[in-house]
Amino acid sequence: MKSIVALVLLLFPFSVFPKSSESVKTDHVIVSLISELDEVKTNENFYVGLKFIIKKGWHIYWKNPGDSGTSPRVKWEDGVSVGSIDWSYPKKISLEPLANYGYEGEVVLPMIVSVDNVKDSNLRLSGTVEWLVCKVECIPGQARLDLEIPIGEKNRESQEAKLIREYLAKIPQKVHDIKSWFFHDSTSGTIQLKFNIQDKLSGAYFFPYDGTQIQHAQEQYFIKNDKGNYELAISQSESLVEVIRDFSGVLKL
Numbered sequence: 001m002k003s004i005v006a007l008v009l010l011l012f013p014f015s016v017f018p019k020s021s022e023s024v025k026t027d028h029v030i031v032s033l034i035s036e037l038d039e040v041k042t043n044e045n046f047y048v049g050l051k052f053i054i055k056k057g058w059h060i061y062w063k064n065p066g067d068s069g070t071s072p073r074v075k076w077e078d079g080v081s082v083g084s085i086d087w088s089y090p091k092k093i094s095l096e097p098l099a100n101y102g103y104e105g106e107v108v109l110p111m112i113v114s115v116d117n118v119k120d121s122n123l124r125l126s127g128t129v130e131w132l133v134c135k136v137e138c139i140p141g142q143a144r145l146d147l148e149i150p151i152g153e154k155n156r157e158s159q160e161a162k163l164i165r166e167y168l169a170k171i172p173q174k175v176h177d178i179k180s181w182f183f184h185d186s187t188s189g190t191i192q193l194k195f196n197i198q199d200k201l202s203g204a205y206f207f208p209y210d211g212t213q214i215q216h217a218q219e220q221y222f223i224k225n226d227k228g229n230y231e232l233a234i235s236q237s238e239s240l241v242e243v244i245r246d247f248s249g250v251l252k253l
Contacts, residue, residue: 022145027055028054028058029054031051033049034051034160034164035048035147037161041151042151043115045112045114049109053106059103059104060107064207066099070140072129075128077126080125082113083113085111086109086111086112088170089250090207092205098216098217122148126147128143129142180194184236191214194231196228203253204222206251207250
């Protein structure tokens with residue numbers, strides 16, 4: 001089967017007292033809510049971020065956790081418009097015979113906030129965040145986070161603004177001038193992802209949004225064919241019973 005593949009292509013672009021909630025500390029994670037602004041104008045948008053500091057050897061999960069796991073999620077109290085998490089590209093974490101996609105060390109998960117029709121002098125953000133942190137064993141965590149930001153006549157950056165921008169730069173971007181397509185050969189159990197790009201590449205990895213399509217722990221084989229296109233051979237999931245018709249995700253180059 002030949003089809004057009006929908007993907008997001010990842011290109012590499014480009015502390016002090018922060019504006020943040022009180023940190024919640026557990027044995028394996030420190031989590032807080034940080035803001036890029038110390039003061040915000042009404043009817044403006046800005047970013048906040050869930051900041052995780054993760055104990056060495058442990059990890060939390062990407063939007064598709066891979067073979068196991070659960071992504072962080074946050075439930076906001078009514079009254080403020082907060083967008084969904086903008087996921088930066090993950091790392092493949094091998095736990096033989098499985099593999100997960102997630103984050104180690106430190107990560108910030110940005111979300112956009114709309115300041116519309118706020119009648120008070122302060123913008124109050126309150127929410128409950130849940131996560132799963134794993135090494136071999138997994139431990140669930142939960143914290144309530146509260147953040148208050150003054151409404152003023154101008155936007156004033158916080159000392160955490162630079163950190164939030166660093167993680168916004170790691171969010172995969174759509175690139176419209178690169179053609180890509182895939183072939184799913186269910187007989188051989190292989191998905192071939194092909195794309196044309198002029199740059200010289202030494203490697204690539206595809207993180208699918210759908211966790212049921214591929215064998216996450218298997219190697220992905222990367223070559224340049226005789227037509228000058230790059231190919232990535234990916235093993236289909238052993239439990240896959242239907243031909244893949246939509247294959248979307250993040251291509252890391």
